[in-house]
Amino acid sequence: MGAPTAWAARSSGALFVHRQLSTTPPGPTKSTDGAPQPPLPTPRKHKVELRPAPLKPVKSSTDALSAASKPPSPTPAASSSTLGSSGTSKQESLAEVTKHDLEDASQHGILAPPPADASWVGRLWHQGKELFKFYWRGMKLIVSNRRRIREIQERVKAGGAPLSRWETRFIRTNRQDTLKLVPFVLMIIVIEEIIPLVVLYAPFILPSTCLLPSQKERIDSKRREKQKYYALEYKPLFEQLSQRFLVQSDTPLKSLDGSALSAVNGLLALPTYGPSALRLSRLQQHLASIADDDTLLARESFGQALTQIELRDALEERGIITDGLSPNAWRTRLEWWLTHVDAKASGDLDPISKRVLLVASSGAGKF
Numbered sequence: 001m002g003a004p005t006a007w008a009a010r011s012s013g014a015l016f017v018h019r020q021l022s023t024t025p026p027g028p029t030k031s032t033d034g035a036p037q038p039p040l041p042t043p044r045k046h047k048v049e050l051r052p053a054p055l056k057p058v059k060s061s062t063d064a065l066s067a068a069s070k071p072p073s074p075t076p077a078a079s080s081s082t083l084g085s086s087g088t089s090k091q092e093s094l095a096e097v098t099k100h101d102l103e104d105a106s107q108h109g110i111l112a113p114p115p116a117d118a119s120w121v122g123r124l125w126h127q128g129k130e131l132f133k134f135y136w137r138g139m140k141l142i143v144s145n146r147r148r149i150r151e152i153q154e155r156v157k158a159g160g161a162p163l164s165r166w167e168t169r170f171i172r173t174n175r176q177d178t179l180k181l182v183p184f185v186l187m188i189i190v191i192e193e194i195i196p197l198v199v200l201y202a203p204f205i206l207p208s209t210c211l212l213p214s215q216k217e218r219i220d221s222k223r224r225e226k227q228k229y230y231a232l233e234y235k236p237l238f239e240q241l242s243q244r245f246l247v248q249s250d251t252p253l254k255s256l257d258g259s260a261l262s263a264v265n266g267l268l269a270l271p272t273y274g275p276s277a278l279r280l281s282r283l284q285q286h287l288a289s290i291a292d293d294d295t296l297l298a299r300e301s302f303g304q305a306l307t308q309i310e311l312r313d314a315l316e317e318r319g320i321i322t323d324g325l326s327p328n329a330w331r332t333r334l335e336w337w338l339t340h341v342d343a344k345a346s347g348d349l350d351p352i353s354k355r356v357l358l359v360a361s362s363g364a365g366k367f
Helices: 002-023 061-069 077-081 087-107 120-157 165-190 192-201 213-233 235-247 258-267 276-299 308-317 327-340 351-363
Strands: none
Touching (some): 165 192, 235 258, 258 276, 308 327
8 A cells, every 4th residue: 555655646746746837937947057047928918809890781692683783873963072071171162162263253354353452351341342243233134134035025026036046045044043033132131151152052043143154164064074974874774765765666754763764864964853753844844945945956057056155055955965075076966966856766756755865865875
């Protein structure tokens, strides 16, 4: 019994030493010359971030296919002209835009420039006074244009020359300006300071006679950007739409779904919000006006007497992109529209559906 007991004692002693060595950090070791060496650094554990990221839903193959076939949702046309994310950057951009508008108007001779030795307060007072004069002249011009319109209408009633295209558009523009006159006057009387904001974010509220040249140019630029966006993003849909109208000549206009209505309205620079019935009503009203305008253009030598500004406006009203084209190409596109609007290729479609076909062909790049 003595030998097993001694063996057990030795085993337990070795086990105790083994545990002590495995759990106790190593002490300083001595080098060959007897000097103690510094202890080894204890390894640090990496910090684990315990906040899990949100899990993204896994899309099935059916969802992926439906998402790929769905037309892209349109972004606002004014996205390219966003003034910034913070309030400070917006205020700075607004001040810079307003300053540019005033300087451009002074260069065109519309507003008198402030005196060179004027103080900061004096410049503000001068600019505000000049703007008020400009708006007052614009409102008076609406009234005087109304008197001119009455003279034109009396001439037609008396059996004189019929209304020309320029006179027709002049009457329509004055009617729109008259509807905007009352809210614009209230805006000037109550809160004149918000007019620069209205010009940037809601220019359609202002009468055409109260727009500075740079403001009108900015409005036109935003409209063209919107048309180019819809022509690019919805090109496959325009191709399908043009083929459907050619193959099924009896397709009614009301068969257009929501995506097609948004695409056509966007290419025509019309509002794309609202229910389908409202978008369809906008489209019908606009194309009915275009049909009357086509008749006047065909009667007046297919628009040969139009200026470049009038020619470009006529094309953009019909959803035809003008950027990157020469004025000669503009006239070619207008002739294409006017010659195909009554072509037999459109079958027995009604006048509005024929123009929807041409708008779709224009969006697909088929002239």
